[in-house]
Amino acid sequence: ASGDRAVLRTDGVTKRFGGLTAVDDVDIEIHRGEIVGLIGPNGAGKSTLFNCITGTLTPDEGRVYLQGEDVTDWPEHKIARAGLGRMFQETRIFGDMTVRKNLLLAAQEGGADVSSLMRRPDSSLLARTDELLDYVDLGGLAETRAGRMSFGQQKLLEFAMELMSEPEILLMDEPAGGINPSMLGNLIEYIRNANEEQESTIFLIEHNMDFVMDIADRIYVLAHGERIANGTPEEIQNDQRVLDAYLGR
Ligand code: ADP
Ligand code: MG
DSSP states (O other): OTTOOEEEEEEEEEEEETTEEEEEEEEEEEETTOEEEEEOSTTSSHHHHHHHHHTSSOOSEEEEEETTEEOTTSOHHHHHHTTEEEEOSSOOOOTTSBHHHHHHHHTTTTTOOHHHHHHSOOHHHHHHHHHHHHHTTOGGGTTSBGGGSOHHHHHHHHHHHHHHTOOSEEEEEOTTTTOOHHHHHHHHHHHHHHHHHSOOOEEEEOSOHHHHHHHOSEEEEEETTEEEEEEOHHHHHTOHHHHHHHHTO
């Protein structure tokens, strides 16, 4: 385990649903500071692979390593606590709470006294909420009830919430989904900022090709559960197997 440079590594991960092999012998390796995309046609196995990594599902074969540690059989909450963050397509914020309280709650993974934290949050935590809100341009909305913001703003809040716990790696399932096209450029900038300034490592599923080609350092492509390509956005765009997979050949 020690000496393993990868933040996240899967080794031969396979997941079957009855007779269907949804994820078929997939190897991936993600290093600190990378932004890595995961693409592939509908039903390719992207979400299932994510679920195997996060512990939502247990692979039938293969292993998952987080920071060199074999977490394959760990429960989901333990994997999360070990530094794996996940952002879902639907937001999971508390609409009745202020933006800031949502962020403070997100920092409380692992059972500190939430009510006392809310009454008297420590100053370093408050400073961190301010810093993250500024990152995503929500600084002016700290005391607004989160449910009153737009869907796009709620997604940005959720992104900030995930960063609050300083994950070793953040998995994002279609971050651009449902976001107003005029905000996509901002989202790219925020994710890049987090990547550069917070040294976040990010693994994201995305259907929006312009978005993923713009933001990713490297991309894995799945088709019918198999990993068919791994390369830079430029390499992926010129890979005949990838083009064929999207054309259904
Ligand atoms: P993607 O996210 O790439 O669109 P999924 O991982 O959601 O693909 O699905 C991969 C394949 O596995 C699909 O054929 C899907 O129908 C099937 N599948 C996913 N989850 C389940 C499940 N819980 N039970 C049975 N089949 C599933
Ligand atoms: Mg999916």
